[in-house]
Amino acid sequence: MDLLEYQGKELFARHGLPVPKGVHASTVDAAVAASETLGYPVAVKAQVLIGGRGKAGGIKIAKDGTEAHEYAGEIIGMDIVGPHGEGPFKVHELWVEAGSEIESEFYASVILDRSAKKLMVMLSRMGGMDVEAIAASDPEALVKQHVDPLAGLGETEAKEIVAQAKIPEEAAGQVASVLVKLVEVAQAEDATLIEVNPLIVNADGEVVLLDAKVTIDGNALFRHPELEELPEGADQDPQEAMAKERGLTYVSLDGNIGILGNGAGLCMSTLDVVAQAGGRPANFLDAGGGSKAEAIIDALEVITSNPEVTAILFNIFGGITRCDEVARGIIEATNKIGLELPLVVRLDGTNSEEGLALLAEAGLDNLHHEATMLGAAKKVVELAGN
Amino acid sequence: MSIIIDNDTKLVVSGLTGREGSFHGLRNKAYGTQLVAGVTPGKGGQDVEGTPIYDTIKESVEEAGANTSMIFVPAKFAAAAINEAIDSGVDTVIAITEGIPVMDMLPTYWKAKEKGVRLIGPNCPGVLSPGKANVGIIPAQFFDQGRIGVVSKSGTLTYQIGNELKQAGEGNSTIVGIGGDPIIGSDFIDILTLFDADPDTDLIVMVGEIGGDAEERAAEFIAAEISKPVVAYIAGFTAPPGKQMGHAGAIISGSSGTAKAKQEALEAKGVRVGESPTEAAQIAVETLRAL
Numbered sequence: 307m308d309l310l311e312y313q314g315k316e317l318f319a320r321h322g323l324p325v326p327k328g329v330h331a332s333t334v335d336a337a338v339a340a341s342e343t344l345g346y347p348v349a350v351k352a353q354v355l356i357g358g359r360g361k362a363g364g365i366k367i368a369k370d371g372t373e374a375h376e377y378a379g380e381i382i383g384m385d386i387v388g389p390h391g392e393g394p395f396k397v398h399e400l401w402v403e404a405g406s407e408i409e410s411e412f413y414a415s416v417i418l419d420r421s422a423k424k425l426m427v428m429l430s431r432m433g434g435m436d437v438e439a440i441a442a443s444d445p446e447a448l449v450k451q452h453v454d455p456l457a458g459l460g461e462t463e464a465k466e467i468v469a470q471a472k473i474p475e476e477a478a479g480q481v482a483s484v485l486v487k488l489v490e491v492a493q494a495e496d497a498t499l500i501e502v503n504p505l506i507v508n509a510d511g512e513v514v515l516l517d518a519k520v521t522i523d524g525n526a527l528f529r530h531p532e533l534e535e536l537p538e539g540a541d542q543d544p545q546e547a548m549a550k551e552r553g554l555t556y557v558s559l560d561g562n563i564g565i566l567g568n569g570a571g572l573c574m575s576t577l578d579v580v581a582q583a584g585g586r587p588a589n590f591l592d593a594g595g596g597s598k599a600e601a602i603i604d605a606l607e608v609i610t611s612n613p614e615v616t617a618i619l620f621n622i623f624g625g626i627t628r629c630d631e632v633a634r635g636i637i638e639a640t641n642k643i644g645l646e647l648p649l650v651v652r653l654d655g656t657n658s659e660e661g662l663a664l665l666a667e668a669g670l671d672n673l674h675h676e677a678t679m680l681g682a683a684k685k686v687v688e689l690a691g692n
Numbered sequence: 693m694s695i696i697i698d699n700d701t702k703l704v705v706s707g708l709t710g711r712e713g714s715f716h717g718l719r720n721k722a723y724g725t726q727l728v729a730g731v732t733p734g735k736g737g738q739d740v741e742g743t744p745i746y747d748t749i750k751e752s753v754e755e756a757g758a759n760t761s762m763i764f765v766p767a768k769f770a771a772a773a774i775n776e777a778i779d780s781g782v783d784t785v786i787a788i789t790e791g792i793p794v795m796d797m798l799p800t801y802w803k804a805k806e807k808g809v810r811l812i813g814p815n816c817p818g819v820l821s822p823g824k825a826n827v828g829i830i831p832a833q834f835f836d837q838g839r840i841g842v843v844s845k846s847g848t849l850t851y852q853i854g855n856e857l858k859q860a861g862e863g864n865s866t867i868v869g870i871g872g873d874p875i876i877g878s879d880f881i882d883i884l885t886l887f888d889a890d891p892d893t894d895l896i897v898m899v900g901e902i903g904g905d906a907e908e909r910a911a912e913f914i915a916a917e918i919s920k921p922v923v924a925y926i927a928g929f930t931a932p933p934g935k936q937m938g939h940a941g942a943i944i945s946g947s948s949g950t951a952k953a954k955q956e957a958l959e960a961k962g963v964r965v966g967e968s969p970t971e972a973a974q975i976a977v978e979t980l981r982a983l
């Protein structure tokens with residue numbers, strides 16, 4: 307689960323990390339009112355789940371009420387495209403915060419290093435730019451240090467990282483304590499990524515966290531009810547939102563072939579073979595062990611709510627899941643929602659013969675059975691058209 | 693021979709009194725696995741269809757001779773159960789539970805390493821040595837006994853490939869589901885090492901997916917250390933960056949963890965990668981028969 311900048315900063319503030327004072331606003335008037343209370347200059351910042359907002363024009367510094375009004379109006383409703391072409395993300399919300407006078411910009415992050423099975427701290431005195439750009443332009447300027455999984459990060463180790471990154475003397479102590487706290491936040495809040503870019507020194511010599519990119523482990527939300535209740539980034543895909551409500555694992559893609567598979571790996575593989583057969587998958591949907599009619603009705607409703615979809619593929623390999631139950635679910639769901647789109651079904655594994663007999667008996671006109679995964683992929687591509 | 697589990701496996705199941713735990717634990721027993729104990733704190737002295745329940749895993753080791761633990765405990769408590777198993781004296785812990793927080797798994801991973809206990813999973817379907825023992829949720833009917841070792845991040849995809857091997861007349865020494873989480877106890881490299889040393893394995897099929905760099909590291913390792921042929925399959929070529937594809941670990945971050953990069957890394961080291969599960973199974977069968 308990714309947090310918006312302001313949600314991340316609120317999290318930082320709860321752990322005593324220095325962030326600018328700010329107010330959340332979703333209208334121009336609210337943004338102007340917030341600016342007046344904060345006092346000028348203010349930073350008017352688009353709240354979307356992607357970095358590079360500054361370059362995209364989603365962050366402006368207003369020095370008076372007229373500018374605050376003008377910039378808030380420009381930014382709300384704008385589309386932001388990420389540095390790697392992600393999005394576009396429409397801006398629905400702003401974070402208005404006290405403007406800082408920036409003396410220097412650093413980069414700091416704590417990430418989960420999956421290869422090393424440890425948290426890793428990264429620090430650079432070259433902030434404000436993309437971390438990949440820092441690593442490319444001057445690899446030595448990006449200091450990386452693993453954290454002992456049992457002991458955490460101590461003040462002494464933090465100071466060594468700071469020294470190695472050649473952070474200026476005046477800021478060194480403050481930056482070291484920021485690193486120590488960031489590791490504590492990662493551990494306490496189950497964050498698998500915390501990126502602060504830039505971490506600045508202001509005109510008063512104070513170190514301040516000016517940006518926040520935070521990812522929380524979705525499996526740990528039971529420990530963080532306050533995070534679980536945070537509003538979603540408003541620009542959610544409608545099918546993904548609908549699937550989430552129904553407890554389905556669904557990812558939107560931009561094709562026209564609706565897909566349901568059981569098991570994450572098999573489902574990913576199904577997308578791949580459909581693409582190899584020349585088709586364009588509309589989604590990833592892992593039915594898991596859900597073979598019951600209600601689960602299949604839910605899945606079909608989500609898939610067909612996408613107007614792009616012209617044909618559907620069910621790829622089921624029954625292990626614990628029994629194919630006869632799946633077949634019953636498919637028949638009931640097809641009838642209940644009056645599905646007219648072509649539906650290609652590949653049903654293999656436990657009780658597949660019984661399942662196929664049930665499907666044949668039901669005599670659904672739009673249902674096509676294929677014996678193999680590759681055959682099913684070819685068939686659905688043929689039926690989907692372009 | 694086989695790896696990890698065999699006729700000498702003496703299984704204790706944490707969570708045997710639960711619905712899932714009893715269903716699968718008893719299925720494993722019906723398959724022929726020696727199920728010697730179940731563990732549920734506070735239920736010591738009871739039994740599940742004749743299998744004694746103990747309060748702690750340690751007691752099951754001391755009193756019933758358990759040497760392998762299976763964890764079927766809800767995610768919130770699973771890391772604690774794995775930790776208990778690591779300290780109990782068993783030499784293998786197989787964790788089926790899905791959804792364990794990563795911050796719980798980090799210290800647990802290192803604890804297992806330090807104590808020299810083999811941890812498989814979490815978020816995995818378990819291990820099956822056809823004809824010998826089954827620990828976990830792998831449906832045994834799709835696999836025959838044979839000379840191909842399988843190691844996989846995904847459950848159903850493994851059943852798909854195993855079934856294709858079976859239809860082609862080939863079978864498996866052992867099938868190992870290593871799990872789809874970002875932090876897992878045993879990686880491709882660990883299992884490849886075991887298969888390479890196993891006299892009953894002639895060829896290894898490795899099933900990977902997007903996320904992390906375990907496949908890339910395995911490619912290097914295969915070139916340097918593995919003497920048996922390895923055939924691979926990778927899922928997730930069509931996955932978009934930044935989206936979690938079902939498994940907690942199946943996510944492309946920025947430009948790293950893509951299926952293409954994994955395929956290229958493997959092919960660069962001479963490992964053949966099937967375009968589909970079917971093709972991977974075909975290549976495996978051909979390669980095996982040409983040995």
Ligand SMILES: Nc1ncnc2c1ncn2[C@@H]1O[C@H](COP(=O)(O)OP(=O)(O)O)[C@@H](O)[C@H]1O
Nearest residue numbers: 349357358359360404405406434503504516517
């Ligand atoms: N409160 C602020 N005061 C002054 N400048 C700011 C403030 N917040 C952001 N900026 C400037 O805008 C740039 C981009 O902001 P940031 O929050 O890092 O967004 P992004 O990384 O999405 O571009 C910063 O590098 C900084 O120069």
Ligand SMILES: [Mg+2]
Nearest residue numbers: 357503504517
């Ligand atoms: Mg930034």
